Amino acid sequence: MNDEQLAFALRDTRDELFRLRFQAATERLDAPGNLRRLRRDIARVLTIQRERELSAATADAEA
Numbered sequence: 001m002n003d004e005q006l007a008f009a010l011r012d013t014r015d016e017l018f019r020l021r022f023q024a025a026t027e028r029l030d031a032p033g034n035l036r037r038l039r040r041d042i043a044r045v046l047t048i049q050r051e052r053e054l055s056a057a058t059a060d061a062e063a
Contacts, residue, residue: 003052010045013038 001009017038023029 001048003049006045006049010042010049013041013045017042 017035020029020035020038024032024035029035
């Protein structure tokens, strides 16, 4: 995935997590495991973005 796709995936996943949290607050949540899955997906995307930032920074420092 490129940077734009990652940003879109992050935004989409955060929106879905918000909707699920709202359902959980109103006790209408069907699959509570989805909350955990979405939190982990967000963490994965953020980790990939940070790794790319650091690799770009080290490449710039070496050049």
